[in-house]
Amino acid sequence: MERKCLDCGELLAGRADKKFCDDACRSNYNNRRNAEENSYLRKVNGILKRNRRILETLNPEGKVKVRWKTLVKEGFNFDYITDMYETGKGHQYRFCYEYGYLLLDSDEVLLVKRSG
Incomplete structure (x- = not known):
């Protein structure tokens, strides 16, 4: 039975459970497989970090009201x-x-910082 590398398709020799030619093919395969999920996580983390930075910038004292x-x-x-x-x-x-x-009743927002 012929076995082929999951990344490049080359014939494999060696162990019966071998799936890749080398570390580069294994890395390429896994990076491609995880690219969509990683892209989504990077997007969400970017939004959360921007939100945090905005709250930190507008609230240097730990508690303030803003519009x-x-x-x-x-x-x-x-x-x-x-x-x-x-x-x-x-x-x-x-x-x-x-x-x-x-979120307050008016058009104001109370910004806070959690201690500890």
């Missing part, structure tokens, strides 16, 4: 968060890592 439009103007994406915390009173804080926000 909702200010976040939008800076490029903040409200669809991406890393965590949510609900208080006993039902307020939902949304977080991008240690920086978070609470």
Whole structure:
């Protein structure tokens, strides 16, 4: 039975469970196979990092109110968060890592920084 490299298609010699000619073919195959997933993860991580950087820049003291439009103007994406915390009173804080926000009744947003 002929066995061929999963990446380049060359005939394989050696162990019965060998799947690739060499490390380069193994690496190429796995990189190609994971490219779509890695691309999506890079995109999401980029959005989360940008959100965090915006919250950090607008909130140097750890707690401040800003207008909702200010976040939008800076490029903040409200669809991406890393965590949510609900208080006993039902307020939902949304977080991008240690920086978070609470949407207030008006057009304001309370920015916070989680300690520890």
